[in-house]
Every structure is written in structure tokens, then in C-alpha cells.
Amino acid sequence: MIKIRYSDSRTRVKIRILAPFADRDRNVLLNLTAIAFTFITVGVAAIIFLISSKALFTLYISVLITVVVFYVARRRLPADTAISCSSSAIKLPASVSLESGIPRTIPWSSIKSLDIKQLEPDRTDVLVLEIGEDKKILLDIFGFKRSELQKLLDAIRRYAPDLRADRVMERLELSPSDSGAVETSFTRLWTDALGFHTGNTAFVPLAPNTTLNSGRVKIRRLIAAGGMAAVYLAVLRDGQPAVVKEAVLPPTTDTRLRDKALELFEREAKILADLNHPQIARVYDCFVENKRHYILLQFINGRNLRQIIREDGAMEESRAVECIRQLTGIIAYLHERQPAIIHRDISPDNVIIDESGTVRLIDFGAANTFVGTATRTLVGKQAYMSPEQCKGRTTPLSDLYSIGATLSFLLSGADPVPLKTAHPARSTEGISAPIENLVERLTARDPEDRPQSARALLEELST
Incomplete structure (x- = not known):
């Protein structure tokens, strides 16, 4: 659980909800409510003063209670400015939920987008978290210390990488802080x-x-x-x-x-x-x-396959097949090394299309040398892992299953069902029977039903 303090100032709460009363400053409402309560209390005390011999004492107690309540309300309510982030959800201050009707805890999956905008001239920028067609959470940049803003964006990068907090950081000229913990x-x-x-x-x-x-x-x-x-x-x-x-x-x-x-x-x-x-x-x-041990690697600029599908939608069949053909060529090269190398973590996240349109394999952290006695380490994303890999019996054919699952993703725009044979044509139109059959063979539960080598698959894709 990561907690971010959103406002050190008690003069203004800077979380707003784009809803019917989005532009009302919450502290103004608190002040008006407290003042109204004060007048009501004084009014009631005045009436009691006219009909009671102990009215002066009653008036004194009423005013004292009002002052205490006003002070506590103004101290406690605006102070509820902690934003908590866990692996499953972001939790906003209770006051935001009470005022807006939006649930205090919002699953990451419910947040559709993250952006930074200036809603009005001469106003500070705001972070905009869209949680539906008609509701957006607005976080004034001015409400954060710089370190706390970094912490929030790092948390979003860790728990909701699809929201692409990196772009917001670049626009704010921020570098991820020490709290960033995106697992690689x-x-x-x-x-x-x-x-x-x-x-x-x-x-x-x-x-x-x-x-x-x-x-x-x-x-x-x-x-x-x-x-x-x-x-x-x-x-x-x-x-x-x-x-x-x-x-x-x-x-x-x-x-x-x-x-x-x-x-x-x-x-x-x-x-x-x-x-x-x-x-x-x-x-x-x-x-x-x-x-500390360091590896210095080539930097490759481009978008990974998941980013491309998220931003552009499912690929046309010809383009998807070409991407997989290039990827298969890379994997064939790895499998034909002596000793053979099994990647173990092929997925849309680890494959980039660079600025020239070439497919590049960028993340090799999960690779291991296949030396006959496998380490049987469970590595990879479940939707792209073969059944035998999940059981710790990885072979080169496990990479072919991952390639097939990746092809299904490119064609359908959705992650395949884990540990199942993929059928992208069932949910997506325009997929030819031969390519549907290829995906089914690549993601067959039994390795013997798949193409028997990356080289054989490459030859099939090249014809």
C-alpha cells in the first residue's frame, strides 16, 4: 500500500470531481455550513434566552459548542487528503466520496485514462483520471508537493501501467522517484x-x-x-x-x-x-x-505491441502475421543457439515495433539457457504461458505457444484465456480460416500438436 499526501494546506482541498458541483470549493461549503450552524445555534439560544431564566448560561454553552464543532470540522475534514494506492485500487479521501457520490475505492480497471490538462486559462494544470463517460476525477497539480506527485505517478506506473503515467511525467518534467516499483x-x-x-x-x-x-x-x-x-x-x-x-x-x-x-x-x-x-x-x-551489478543495453525507441493495440485497435491480419513472422525469426535464432535459449516470457509487452517498422525483442530478463536440466522457474505472464510451462516443464515449444497467444492478441485485441487453446475468430471478424487454424495449433495444450520448431513455423509463415 502506497500513501500520497495530497495537500499540506488546510485552506483548500484540491480534489475535485467533474460532476454537477465540481467547481465548488469544498472548504467554502464547509465554511458556509459551519457559519449556518452557528447562526442556527445562536438563534435557538436567543429564543431560549427570552423564555428561560438560565438563558445566559445556555447561550454561553451553545456558542462554545458551536466554536468547538466549527474548529474540529475545519481541522479534521480538510485534513483527510491521503490518497492510497494498492495493487488493486486507488483509494481517495472519504470527503471526496461523500461529496461526489463516487465510491471511495476505485479499481484500477475502472480508470479509463490518465492525462494532464489546463481546464481554464490562468489556472493550474490538473491530473484527469477518467472513470466513465460522464465522471472524471480532477487533481490540481498545485495540491501536491513535487515528491508526492512523483510518488502518485510512480504508483500508477506500478499498478496500472496501461494508463501510461510516463507521458504525464515527461510533460511535468518529473523523473520517477525512489518509490517507483514497477516490477520487471x-x-x-x-x-x-x-x-x-x-x-x-x-x-x-x-x-x-x-x-x-x-x-x-x-x-x-x-x-x-x-x-x-x-x-x-x-x-x-x-x-x-x-x-x-x-x-x-x-x-x-x-x-x-x-x-x-x-x-x-x-x-x-x-x-x-x-x-x-x-x-x-x-x-x-x-x-x-x-x-551493484550493471548491464548496459541498447536503447530502442518505439511502441510495444500492447501499446499499439490499445491505441490503434486490433491489427489487420496481414500486418499481424508479418509481426509474428519477424518475431518467429528472432525466436528461431535463439532456439538454434548451442545450447538452445528459451525466452520463456514472450508477450505483447516484450516486443517493440521501432520507428522503422521493424519488430524488436527488448526484454530478455526472463531468458534462460536450455541445458537439458531446466531450472523449472515459473516466469512469464499467465495468458501467454503454455500449460507445461505452468507445471515447470518448459521446452522450446513453450515459446511457440506464447507466439500463438501473441498472434491471437494482435488479431482480436484481447488477451487470450490462460491455458486454453485460442480461437480469435470467435470474437473477431475478418480472420481467415488458415490463420485461425494456425493460432489453434500454436496454442494447443499438447506440445506435440504444435509446429515442432520455430524454424518450421517461420517457413510456414514465409510461404
Whole structure:
């Protein structure tokens, strides 16, 4: 649970709801209510004064109670400005729910979009969270300390990545703060394979402008962080952008677990360093500094497949098949390495189409070397994982299942049902029978019913 303080000032509450009374300042309403209550109390006391011999004492007590109630109301109600974010929902101050009729707890899935706008000239910008066609939550930027605004946007990046808080950060010239904790595939491998969780550790991601490797690398901003690992956007000495992966283990970690974790990290670095494919992000260097391990990677600009489908809708069949053909070529290259490499985490999130229209594989954190005795680590997104992978028996054909699930996503615009054979034509028109059949074969529950190699699939897609 992450808590964000929204307003330090008690003179104005800055959460507004775009609804019938959206433009009324809540504190004005509180003041008017308290003043009205005061007049009513004084009026009642005046009447009692006319008919009672103890009216003066009654008047004194009434006014005293009114002052106390007014003070408490003005102190307590506006102070309810904490915004809480969990993995499932964002929780707004109770006063917002009471005033607007909107539920206090709003599931992330109910929030349709996040943006920043200036609703009126000469007014501060507001964060706009759209939760329906007719209701939007407006958060005045002025209501946040800069660090708290960073914390909120980092929480949104972590729990609702589809809302693309990164764009808002860029417009506000913010870098994600140390509280950002977007879990990456590398971190899932790191924690899942070792079977431990770091919990509340002292790990603090690097601050912007930190230099590494004798000044060769300069950190621009945090992209993602989780557990004891982080990913940064950086710039090299020659001005070239790059990606930095960082991993560190707490000093209290068991020696065996520490050695295994470092082995996994070094294995990923070696896998990447040995690869030479134009559609796979290249590794520039690996180094250790201040007991932190770093991999320096090529930065690739573009949109991942999930972003493309979310913004543009389902792909036309010909374009989807071409994307999968290119992706299959990359996977065939990996599977034909000696020893073979199984990616294990193919999904729309890990495949980018760059500015030239070329498919690129960018996230290799979940990759592992297939050496006969598999680590049986459960890595990947469930909707794109084969049944045998979920049981810890991953083979190269598991990657083909993930490719088929990704093709189904591109054609239908929706994640496939986990652990089921995909049938995108049942929900989407315009899918030809041969491509529907291909998706069904790729996502067959029995690996023997799938194409038997990435190379065979590539040849089928190329004809």
C-alpha cells in the first residue's frame, strides 16, 4: 500500500470531481455550513434566552459548542487528503466520496485514462483520471508537493501501467522517484528463481544525474524498479541513449542464495553478450560498482505491441502475421543457439515495433539457457504461458505457444484465456480460416500438436 499526501494546506482541498458541483470549493461549503450552524445555534439560544431564566448560561454553552464543532470540522475534514494506492485500487479521501457520490475505492480497471490538462486559462494544470463517460476525477497539480506527485505517478506506473503515467511525467518534467516499483521480468526471475522476497529493504534506486563506470554512463531517469533491481534510461558520454539494468542483494542474504542470484544475473549478461541479431537489443557492457551489478543495453525507441493495440485497435491480419513472422525469426535464432535459449516470457509487452517498422525483442530478463536440466522457474505472464510451462516443464515449444497467444492478441485485441487453446475468430471478424487454424495449433495444450520448431513455423509463415 502506497500513501500520497495530497495537500499540506488546510485552506483548500484540491480534489475535485467533474460532476454537477465540481467547481465548488469544498472548504467554502464547509465554511458556509459551519457559519449556518452557528447562526442556527445562536438563534435557538436567543429564543431560549427570552423564555428561560438560565438563558445566559445556555447561550454561553451553545456558542462554545458551536466554536468547538466549527474548529474540529475545519481541522479534521480538510485534513483527510491521503490518497492510497494498492495493487488493486486507488483509494481517495472519504470527503471526496461523500461529496461526489463516487465510491471511495476505485479499481484500477475502472480508470479509463490518465492525462494532464489546463481546464481554464490562468489556472493550474490538473491530473484527469477518467472513470466513465460522464465522471472524471480532477487533481490540481498545485495540491501536491513535487515528491508526492512523483510518488502518485510512480504508483500508477506500478499498478496500472496501461494508463501510461510516463507521458504525464515527461510533460511535468518529473523523473520517477525512489518509490517507483514497477516490477520487471528480470526482477520476477530474480525473486522467483531464488524463492525469496526482499520485503522492506534499504535498496534505493540511483538518482538522476548519477554517473557510473568512471563517468561513461549518466543516469537520466528510473524506468522501473522492483525487489532489489532497477532499470534506468541513461546517456553515454557520446550522447547516445542506453538502458541500464541494476541488481543488488542485501548483505544479509544467505550465501547460497547470493551466489545463485549472481549466477542468474551474470548468465543473462553472458546470453546477451553472445547474441548477434539485429532485432535483439544489444548489450554494450557489464560491470560492478559499489557492490551493484550493471548491464548496459541498447536503447530502442518505439511502441510495444500492447501499446499499439490499445491505441490503434486490433491489427489487420496481414500486418499481424508479418509481426509474428519477424518475431518467429528472432525466436528461431535463439532456439538454434548451442545450447538452445528459451525466452520463456514472450508477450505483447516484450516486443517493440521501432520507428522503422521493424519488430524488436527488448526484454530478455526472463531468458534462460536450455541445458537439458531446466531450472523449472515459473516466469512469464499467465495468458501467454503454455500449460507445461505452468507445471515447470518448459521446452522450446513453450515459446511457440506464447507466439500463438501473441498472434491471437494482435488479431482480436484481447488477451487470450490462460491455458486454453485460442480461437480469435470467435470474437473477431475478418480472420481467415488458415490463420485461425494456425493460432489453434500454436496454442494447443499438447506440445506435440504444435509446429515442432520455430524454424518450421517461420517457413510456414514465409510461404
